[in-house]
Amino acid sequence: MNSATGSAKSWRSERLSKLGSSIFVEVTDWKRAAIASGMDIIDLGIGSPDQPPTENVRQALSDAALRTDMYAYPAIKGGLPYKEQAAAWMLHRFGVTVDPASEVVTLLGSQDGLANLAMATCNPGDVVLLPNPGYPIYMASLVLAGVQAELMPLRPENNYLPDLEAISEEVWQKAKFILLNYPNNPLSAVADLSFFEKLLDKAKKYGVLVVHDIAYSEMGYDGYKPPSILQVAGASKQAVEFHSMSKSFNMAGCRIGFMVGNREAVSALRELKANVDYGVFEPVQEASIVALREAINEPDKHNVGELYERRRDAFITALHKEGWYVESPKATMFVWAKLPDMTWSKGSDWSSRTISQEMLKATGVVVIPGEAFGSEGEGYVRIALVEEENRLLEAAERIGRFIRGEHVIE
Numbered sequence: 001m002n003s004a005t006g007s008a009k010s011w012r013s014e015r016l017s018k019l020g021s022s023i024f025v026e027v028t029d030w031k032r033a034a035i036a037s038g039m040d041i042i043d044l045g046i047g048s049p050d051q052p053p054t055e056n057v058r059q060a061l062s063d064a065a066l067r068t069d070m071y072a073y074p075a076i077k078g079g080l081p082y083k084e085q086a087a088a089w090m091l092h093r094f095g096v097t098v099d100p101a102s103e104v105v106t107l108l109g110s111q112d113g114l115a116n117l118a119m120a121t122c123n124p125g126d127v128v129l130l131p132n133p134g135y136p137i138y139m140a141s142l143v144l145a146g147v148q149a150e151l152m153p154l155r156p157e158n159n160y161l162p163d164l165e166a167i168s169e170e171v172w173q174k175a176k177f178i179l180l181n182y183p184n185n186p187l188s189a190v191a192d193l194s195f196f197e198k199l200l201d202k203a204k205k206y207g208v209l210v211v212h213d214i215a216y217s218e219m220g221y222d223g224y225k226p227p228s229i230l231q232v233a234g235a236s237k238q239a240v241e242f243h244s245m246s247k248s249f250n251m252a253g254c255r256i257g258f259m260v261g262n263r264e265a266v267s268a269l270r271e272l273k274a275n276v277d278y279g280v281f282e283p284v285q286e287a288s289i290v291a292l293r294e295a296i297n298e299p300d301k302h303n304v305g306e307l308y309e310r311r312r313d314a315f316i317t318a319l320h321k322e323g324w325y326v327e328s329p330k331a332t333m334f335v336w337a338k339l340p341d342m343t344w345s346k347g348s349d350w351s352s353r354t355i356s357q358e359m360l361k362a363t364g365v366v367v368i369p370g371e372a373f374g375s376e377g378e379g380y381v382r383i384a385l386v387e388e389e390n391r392l393l394e395a396a397e398r399i400g401r402f403i404r405g406e407h408v409i410e
Helices: 014-018 023-036 055-066 080-094 110-121 136-145 169-174 193-206 263-276 282-297 304-321 352-363 389-403
Strands: 104-107 127-132 148-153 175-181 209-213 239-244 257-261 334-338 380-384
Touching: 014 136, 023 352, 055 282, 080 104, 080 257, 080 282, 104 110, 104 263, 110 136, 110 175, 110 209, 110 239, 110 257, 110 263, 127 136, 127 169, 136 148, 169 175, 169 193, 175 193, 193 209, 257 263, 304 334, 304 389, 352 380, 352 389
Parallel strands: 127 148, 127 175, 175 209, 209 239
Antiparallel strands: 104 257, 239 257, 334 380
């Protein structure tokens, strides 16, 4: 109790309730209850890679961690070697030339940069264009910065690309930046350079920064190689791009990535981060340098796309055999699946939340309700291909029994 007023004070800010979907917390609770009941869980929820980095990457991390000169604040060393290697990888992978000193900023994972970019580049009350559905940190970052979101619906009839012409001139005039993500999480949609050219032309007309999240750049299928928006001529004057070591290099737990592009935005994010953290642990940077170097010189060691393509093919084929006809993704580690037609449950009001919960209870298979990513995600679930093929096939079989109403758990 507050002795001066006699009333209790809350030590929980109101903004926490606005940060994002509570469904992720709910799914964790559902999973915990299922585990407690003794159920065998196949977790296709969170998109965390189930494979380790290469042996050389792990060895570099181990060797660096044993060195006595690796335990100062990373910012004191400046981290230029990692940024230089990131720049070399950008040139190798996309043919894009960037200055590592002024056009690259090292991040504690790309989510670190996504969470802080609005605070670094916007003022309270500014407007930012966001995709719907979209990765939850996009909206949460605006809440933290006191920035207003204008949502762009991403729908199948438009190949999950925003209708740039449907955005009013008034909104374009107000917008500080527009944020997009291709290959897309959760939709697994893709974009080509012609779309990026149209986007950059529109953004340039209104002085809007383009922010592109390309965490799944190395997970394209059927010969598709996701492009960087910075491949468009002059894009670095108008755009920044987020890259992650998490998915492409199986280094999710290491928490490292980088943002590259427009110098002013890079400088702003670097300045903000200089006030809130001291950078990425030096051994993690050393290991990441090895990973990026291997990707250039020994690309077969980091071909995660082949692994997830095989998993995609096996899982989609199995789901089709079970009677759930979902679209095969062109990229990412996710399947964006329209809710199945369950004839046995006619009259039931199935939402993405309820079907995800009931599926977990009945089968032990964890998926994420589409509404976790925004209102346009209702009617879908996201399934992560983060188990070995035999477990994915087992998950498909369990799901098949569920959608047929058999509800059998072994």
